[in-house]
Amino acid sequence: MTSDTAQLYATTHSGQVRRYDIxxxxxxxxxxxxxxxxxxxFSPEEDAFTIISRSSNRIETYLNIKALGAGGTKDPEMGVVGTSNLESPRDLAVNGQFYVVSDNTDLDGDETTPEGRLFVYIKTESGFVLRNILITKFKVWGLEFIGSDLYAVVDETNKVAVYKNFIESNPNNRIVTADKIVGFQGLIRTHGLDYDKGIMVLSDIGEAESASDxxxxxxxxxxxxxxxxxNGGFIEASDQLRIFGGNTLLGNPVNVVYNANYNVIFVAEALNNGGRVLAFNNAxxxxxxxxxxxxxxxxxxxxxxxxTE
Structure with missing residues (x-):
């Protein structure tokens, strides 16, 4: 049974925010x-969406989306914003009033000592308040909350890290150590991840220059x-499914979202054909x-x- 509401939002590096009513x-x-x-x-309760601006290096929320209707180009009202703390933001994970942004800036200019940052904001009626900044011991990309635990992609590897009870355990600025880091056999370089009802989907961009791997x-x-x-081990290929090959149109799948009710994966593909949004059913x-x-x-x-509702 399909829902009356099936809306896929997508963003681009040229500042587009687009919605596809499936x-x-x-x-x-x-x-x-x-x-x-x-x-x-997107928050249906607030009827607002929040984006991470790489041009302004801040969080921005836009209001009254439903009232704008569908089709054509809309001009949503800007709501609360954050200060320009970010340098190279990559993903956003939300847990209640807490908005966590990954930033993969090389802090010391030494590529042999990878690090990243997690910016923890609290959303209030007047803006996004930066609660604290955490420095990771690896270059970070995708983020996903499962309950109170934050999973983070270890960029330039096939690994994912977890920080248990993330919000409560890390209230202050500090360098954080992941509770566990696990690799995924068969995967080259993870970027995106999304979890729903027991199922995790990871994207593999392969070689960054290739539009087909x-x-x-x-x-x-x-x-x-x-x-x-x-910790430091891996999940075997036999415990995973893998979608790959020329027919998939996957080159650099930088971000993914999975919906268990429809068993569908949506993909932001950054490189193949210059960029695409893809979907795979029966995931x-x-x-x-x-x-x-x-x-x-x-x-x-x-x-x-x-x-979807």
Whole structure:
């Protein structure tokens, strides 16, 4: 049974925010202040979406989205914003009033000593208050909350780290050590991750310069498999599904979103054909060189978010 609301939001590095209404094919563009966006969250309770602006290096929220209707280009009202603390933001994870942004800036200018930062903001009625900044011991990219635990992509590797009870355990500025880091056999370089109802989807960009070697890896019963893996160990390829090959149109899948009710993966593909938004149905029962079930051309696609009621 399909929902009356099936909205896929996508952002680009040229500052576009676009919504695809999957049921009827209507596309809506939103004019925002940013000229480079990476990271997106829609709140139906607030009828507002939040983006991470790489051009202004801050969080921005836009209001009254439903009232604007669908189709054409809309000019949403800007709501609360954060100060320009960020340098190279990559992803956004939300847990209640806490908004966490990953930043992959090389702090010491030495590529042999990778580090990243996690900016923890509290959303208030007047703005985004920067609560604290945490320095990670690796270059960070994608973020995802599972309950109170924050999972973070260890960029330039096939690994994912977890910080248990993240918000409460890290109230102050400091260098943080992950509680566990686990690799994924068969994966080259992780960027995006998304979790829903026991299933984690990881994106593999492969070689950054290649427009045809991307992949998706699907892990069912993710928490059990992650917990059973040793710190510094890996989850075997036999415990995952992998979508890869020329038919997939995956080159640099930089961001993903998974919806368990529809068992569909949406992908922000940054490089193939200049950029696309892709979708793969039956996500937990397919693998191999599978063509996408949906594709939209979108130059410089950077992030995706799916909303359904």
């Amino acid at each position: 049921n009827d094919g209507v596309e809506t563009n939103y004019s925002v202040a940013s000229t480079d966006v990476e990271g997106f969250f 991307g992949a998706l890896q699907i892990i069912e019963n993710f928490e059990a498999k992650f917990n059973n893996a040793t 937990t029962s397919i693998s191999g060189n599978i063509a996408p079930d949906l594709k939209y051309d979108l130059a410089g696609a950077s992030s995706v978010f799916y909303f």
